Amino acid sequence: MGMIAGVVLTLALFGFIFWPERNPFVQADKTRVDYLRERKDVIYENLRDLNFEYLAGKYPEQDYAEQRAGLEDEAARVIAEMDALEARGDFGRRSRA
Secondary structure, three states, X not given: OHHHHHHHHHHHXXXXXXXXXXXXXXXXXXXXXXXXHHHXXXXXXXXXXXXXXXXXXXXOXXXXXXXXXXXXXXXXXXXXXXXXXXXXXXXXXXXXX
16 A cells, blocks of 8 residues: 555656646746846856955956956946836836736
């Protein structure tokens, strides 16, 4: 009896994990604001890593300053575009009806 229950449980588990959705080609809708939020997070992480590596002595001050300025400029552009999109009313994910 325990063996049958184990087999049924295993089959149910595999069915739950691997059961295809109605349309396997549908992906989550990602808006431009969602992309920009992800990009901003990556830029901030890169800035933290750059600062850590500079403090660890891996970068000369001139290289550090150039890379930091480039990352800060990119972050400013991303945030400006996010603000412009949000001002237009595009707040990210749209709810599905």
